[in-house]
Amino acid sequence: MDICQPFPAEKRFTIDIMTTRDKLLAYLQANPDCWVSGEILSRSLKVSRAAINKHIKKLRHDGYIIESSTKKGYRIGEQHDLISADEIRNHLTTTIFGQQKIFILKETDSTNLQAKKAAAEGEPEGTIVIAESQHSGRGRKGREWFSPSNAGIYASIILRPRISPAEAPGITLMTAVAVVESLISLYAIPLKIKWPNDILIGDKKIAGILTEISTDMDRVDYIIVGIGLNVNTAVHDFPAAIQKKATSLYAATGKRFSRVTVLKTILQEFETYYDLFKREGFSGIRDRWIAHSDIIGRNVMIRKIGEEVEGRIIDIDQEGVLILQDHLEKVHRIFSGDLVL
Structure with a gap:
């Protein structure tokens, strides 16, 4: 040589x-x-x-x-499926996401926590924190997100949109559309969005989105969008408690995937939909969200703190709020909660 x-x-x-x-x-x-x-x-x-x-x-x-x-x-030498900033940027045609700072961590507590620290220190919109593994990865309501080394995508993105805090929940819904459409464009996998932040193959979770917001009076200071995606995790590698509820691209297809390729495609779609969201709000993305969710028309239970509401989902409005009609035909606007199908 x-x-x-x-x-x-x-x-x-x-x-x-x-x-x-x-x-x-x-x-x-x-x-x-x-x-x-x-x-x-x-x-x-x-x-x-x-x-x-x-x-x-x-x-x-x-x-x-x-x-x-x-x-x-x-x-x-010959490498395993490692993620590097240069590999992400190579042939990436985004304007912001992937073009600002990219922090690559071998291990961390939580990429969202690290991204929040970076945002508080003034890092700009588009900054990304990525970890090969997390020992305190989190989902909604503090639930643990299983984050084994070199097997998934654990990434958090800093946003600084000029929107009101009331509009911020739409970012989660927008991100779900971006992730689903990126994976479908690559691999034609049958994915569905489960309101508000889960992505499923069948009835098993393959990805989750954790959005956290920092506000200053009546404006958003920054938003952290955390994306956890199970890529090459084998079924037997999931903890026993979630083996029947979780899946990965590898478990669903039997094929290994390049995490860098998946992440780059997500960043491309994310930027497209984020730009649309800033122009039109959730209303500009609503039709795509509905197309990727089979929740409209279904009977569900919504669990909130101290309350359960049962009924049929009849719509999701222009602000991303679920519209539920109970058995007495009373209409409820659902802003948050756990959805049980």
Whole structure:
């Protein structure tokens, strides 16, 4: 295997916010069949040889296979399905999402918690926090989200929309449409949205959305949209308590999927629908939401704190509120709660 001259950095790295780690990884990935010397990497990235060595160690810690030779330099080995900022940005045509800072964490408590910290420190809209695993992943009402290493997508996105707090719940519904349509476009999988934040294959959950909001008086300061998607988790890897209720792309199809490809497609659809939401609110997305949910016309139970309401869902209005008619023909507007089919 030869020693090679990597491509000039200025031809590849047009995004100033790419970190030295991301640029180093990109160099190695662009030259998989040859060695890249530490001297060339140091000169190209404008950092010291010691800094190159430090970042190589960090990449190895993150799971990348990188060989080293005193005389030849470094080369990258065959990789497993790892997520990197450079791989996300490669051929991504979004304007914001995936083009701002991307924090990649090997393990964290919760990507939503880390994204909230980043937002509070002033990180801009479009910033994304991604983890290979979470030890305190959360769903609605503090429920645990099973987040095994290198098997799913655990990502949180910072939004700063100019909307009122009353409009914010529509972001969850909008995100569900974006996730469903991205997966259908890739794999034609029969998915359904379960109000307000779950995505199902059959009667099993494959993804969940956790939206958290920070307000300042009567305006939204920021919104964190957390997406948890089971990608390559095998059925036997799910905890026994949820094996009958959870599934993954792999469990449903028998095929392994590239998490980077899935995530990039989600970001593309997310940006499209977010732009539409900012222009038209939930009303601009309502028809797509209805098309991906079979809830209209069904008899359900809505469980809220201290109350249960039974009846038939007759509509979802322009604001994303469910309209339920009970057996006495009384109409209820359902803003939140757990839906039982």
